[in-house]
Amino acid sequence: MVNISLIRQSNNQIDESSVPRVAVFVGGTSGIGKITLADIAGLGIGFKAYVIGRKESEQSFKPFLEELHQAKPNANVIWVEGQVSLLSEVKRVCLDVSHSLNFYSRICFVENLLPLLRASGNARVISVYSGGIESERRLDINDLNLEKPGAFGAIATQMHMGIMGTLTLERLAEMKENHSIVFIPNYSGIVRTGNLFRGWEEGSWGPWMAAIFFDPILMLFAYSFKESAERHLYQVTSELTGGLFLVNRKCDTVMNEKELAKLRVTARETVWAKAYQIIGPYI
Numbered sequence: 407m408v409n410i411s412l413i414r415q416s417n418n419q420i421d422e423s424s425v426p427r428v429a430v431f432v433g434g435t436s437g438i439g440k441i442t443l444a445d446i447a448g449l450g451i452g453f454k455a456y457v458i459g460r461k462e463s464e465q466s467f468k469p470f471l472e473e474l475h476q477a478k479p480n481a482n483v484i485w486v487e488g489q490v491s492l493l494s495e496v497k498r499v500c501l502d503v504s505h506s507l508n509f510y511s512r513i514c515f516v517e518n519l520l521p522l523l524r525a526s527g528n529a530r531v532i533s534v535y536s537g538g539i540e541s542e543r544r545l546d547i548n549d550l551n552l553e554k555p556g557a558f559g560a561i562a563t564q565m566h567m568g569i570m571g572t573l574t575l576e577r578l579a580e581m582k583e584n585h586s587i588v589f590i591p592n593y594s595g596i597v598r599t600g601n602l603f604r605g606w607e608e609g610s611w612g613p614w615m616a617a618i619f620f621d622p623i624l625m626l627f628a629y630s631f632k633e634s635a636e637r638h639l640y641q642v643t644s645e646l647t648g649g650l651f652l653v654n655r656k657c658d659t660v661m662n663e664k665e666l667a668k669l670r671v672t673a674r675e676t677v678w679a680k681a682y683q684i685i686g687p688y689i
Contacts, residue, residue: 407656410633413640417445420643425451428526429642432515433490433507435459435467437599438534441635446642447474447481454482461487490515502558505551508535508567513574513681517689520578523587530588532641533575536568537591538652538660542668545569550680572652573674574681576666579650588646594638595655596628629655 426446431439434457443455459467464485474483490511512533516523523529544565552558552566568591575589598621629637637657651659682689 413636417639424643426453429455431457435463441631442638445635445639447478452480456484456486458486458488460489504563509570514685527586532590534594537593538654538662540569540572540662540665542665547673547676570677573677576650577678585648587648589650590653592653593655597634598624598628
């Protein structure tokens with residue numbers, strides 16, 4: 407595990423030469439994206455960030471954006487409206503929203519940004535999801551969109567789409583023209599983002615139950631907003647050269663080679679073909 411004190415020491419050494427110059431946060435209007443954006447801006451070194459989010463999120467994000475611009479005038483943060491769950495903004499197809507968000511939209515964004523990523527000479531793609539916990543038995547190669555009865559579920563979707571994401575990013579990382587780009591599928595672990603208190607109906611007992619029972623339990627093993635932001639800032643700026651790096655919740659790079667070796671043989675080309683069958687016309 408990369409100790410938080412070492413992460414803070416590394417983050418304190420970020421300067422003009424190592425700070426990101428331009429960043430794109432897809433869906434970064436809350437949670438890990440938002441807090442990582444705030445930490446980069448907090449460095450006080452000029453950079454530009456594009457934040458892509460739904461129209462419905464703009465109103466709640468606007469106060470944060472205004473506060474950020476006032477506190478850190480060197481940070482040029484630009485709001486871009488986009489419904490990233492629809493692959494029409496990347497492409498409209500008959501897919502479950504979670505499949506689009508967790509895999510297809512991500513790969514479509516990466517593909518469309520590749521010319522700029524290559525031109526930068528020092529680019530990094532971080533996909534916050536399930537890097538390092540890939541397993542061959544969790545991927546149904548004959549049902550890549552989980553359409554069989556009983557196949558769809560929250561955990562099944564996370565593992566399944568996460569594996570597809572890792573395999574596709576690995577394929578991109580191996581291309582000669584992408585040699586300077588660092589691809590990081592990571593697993594953030596459980597982060598105390600405040601989601602426990604969202605989405606309840608007015609007058610519901612949910613927020614009370616969350617505050618009294620669930621949140622205190624979460625505090626025992628979840629990362630705080632602050633520590634999660636520090637760990638992701640570390641991943642954005644740590645010294646890595648081009649290639650694929652699986653990063654676990656402790657910020658360790660992990661090989662997971664036993665599972666990936668099997669997946670490369672049984673699944674990678676099929677996953678690649680499926681991904682580009684859907685997003686190909688829009689990249």
